Ligand code: GZL
């Protein structure tokens with residue numbers, strides 16, 4: 001399928017709600033309202049991963065803004081607290097409620113075939129946002145999100161340029177085990193640093209949470225000592241912020257004694273970058289609500305949609321972060 005790449009600017013504008021009028025204007029056009037909340041209201045079940053990180057909060061806010069009552073939606077929201085069984089049960093519940101469409105940010109890639117088939121059998125379209133699934137793409141109408149592998153490559157290219165052929169001992173704080181971002185960010189980074197003197201001495205999941213990152217980093221510091229670690233690759237800012245706490249508690253200077261490269265570019269991460277405690281951040285844009293809402297409307301109107309809709313990411317050095325931090329919406 002042709003990749004459709006959308007400018008970050010579009011996602012940013014959308015996230016600021018500037019594009020909402022465009023969508024709201026077309027409310028009800030072909031909407032398969034089931035009459036539950038009035039014939040033009042679209043009832044959408046949204047199965048969110050949970051509330052594990054700052055990124056997730058921004059994503060949830062963007063989705064709730066886009067799927068608002070004034071935009072013609074009746075949103076049924078479920079946050080699964082990072083529990084895959086609970087998330088699948090929530091989707092089954094949406095099917096039983098006979099919603100018009102289901103949106104999922106799947107915690108992990110595997111285990112979705114059965115419930116997606118049940119949604120298809122019930123004639124309820126599924127749109128994936130953010131993370132994706134390993135199930136056949138016949139089982140969902142479209143996916144909108146970020147190119148996680150590219151984010152990993154961008155982080156790895158920075159590390160390769162920064163450390164190159166200097167022997168460098170790196171530890172990795174992995175995202176949720178089995179999730180698309182954890183799998184792809186690892187693969188992209190490994191590809192980008194192949195042939196350099198960067199050696200991955202350890203890698204463990206911190207489940208995308210600040211506490212998880214802190215606990216895992218404390219373990220790495222116990223095992224290798226401050227002098228035994230040169231670089232931390234964190235799959236998201238929340239785990240990087242936890243690692244900063246652990247490094248400081250060990251009496252070392254994050255960003256100096258141990259460098260850190262991370263992904264997301266949420267406010268707290270960008271502040272740590274400005275403060276010199278993180279060295280480089282690759283953005284992962286959470287403002288997907290408007291694009292997802294557009295896809296739901298198009299699918300319900302029977303229009304052809306792209307199977308994959310990618311949103312562009314950018315990256316930030318400490319200097320670049322200082323320039324933009326006050327103007328960023330998340
Ligand atoms: C990536 C998203 C990841 C973020 C984390 O699109 O799924 O999950 O990188 C979040 O911060 O918890």
Ligand code: ZN
Pocket residue numbers: 019020022023290291293294
């Ligand atoms: Zn729109």
